[in-house]
Amino acid sequence: MGYKIVRAVLDFIFFVIFRLHVEGRENVPQTGAIIVAPNHKSDWDPPLIGVAFNTRIIHYMAKEELFKNPFLGWLIRQFGTFPVKRGAVDRTAIRQALRELKAGNPLGIFPEGTRIRREGLGRFHSGMASLALMTGTPVVPVAVIGSRWMPHKKGPLAVLIGKPVEVKKQRPTDEKVAELNDVVKGKIQGLMDEYMKRVHG
Template identity: 60%
Template sequence: MGYQIIRVLLNFFFSIYRLHVEGRENIPDGGPVIAAANHKSYFDPPLVGIAFQKRRISFMAKSELFRNPLFGRLIRYLGAFPVKRNSADMSAIRRSVEELKEGHVLCIFPEGGFVHGKGLGRFHPGMAFLAILTGTPILPVAICGAEPLPHKKGPLAVVIGKPIAVRKERPNDENTAALDALVKERIEALMEAYEKGQR
């Protein structure tokens, strides 16, 4: 009940910014899926949560966000769990695999942190590793216009691409790099197509 109330409040908040969502028809009604999104601001996780309106999402979030007990408790309630960046965090990997085995949506920001300005940063291999390890499809997600929030400047949108099928096999440097490159290419294409439509 509390989760639904928070979702209603976030819907109202983002309606002020005239949030536009494209591609909801690409979200599977059930089953595990990884939502891979670009990362510009602290508003990105709730934007993805609102875009996936019919499904509850789990989020990988940097461990530093959990240092404040109250804020940490809130984001845990909203589906976030900590990951230690720049390390092989086995507890975060196990939690991610559990979420996917239970048929949930797992949101990952493969850039690993904010990348300001246009374009995408370097992808870390964790997203591709998990997808290949579990054979989970990936939904590329482009978040457009979130960087200046809470100041309003231009359109705000979440664009969801078609699922990328992933074959379950042993992850290695070659297949994770190839999948990272494909997902990055798809997100860039979504961003470019949306920006062209705004001109």
């Protein structure tokens, strides 16, 4: 019940008030584990992507600081979010992430690890690619545009969902992690470039 109420409120806020535009919902597999890999500009990103994925609930790894606010903690838990300690290997969070994938759930991980306040994409960390390679889970690249300015609106606000990148289960060596990160980063950049070209001509 909590999820349905939160979902209805956020749908109204994002689609009616902020005029959120979503592309690529047809690219979301309707069953089975996936890793959702978006760029990160704002604390608004998880709920924005949550409403964009209208048929599946994404279980996010999110910094534990967000859970210190009782209301925000309750709100993001409605979307299956669980805390992760930053700056160290959080084995509890990793076990939870593996449980979500084993259960066939979508797992959301921001490859940049933190919000990137400037234009463009930041450096990708190893977490997303390592989990994908360890488990052989497809990665769905997602581009979020315009969230950086929220709650103000400057230009278009959009969530663009790319086609899944198939991943073969294997040992996550540094080389394989870097290779997968480059592929996913390229897909996200491509989604952004193609959309902005259409919007601005």
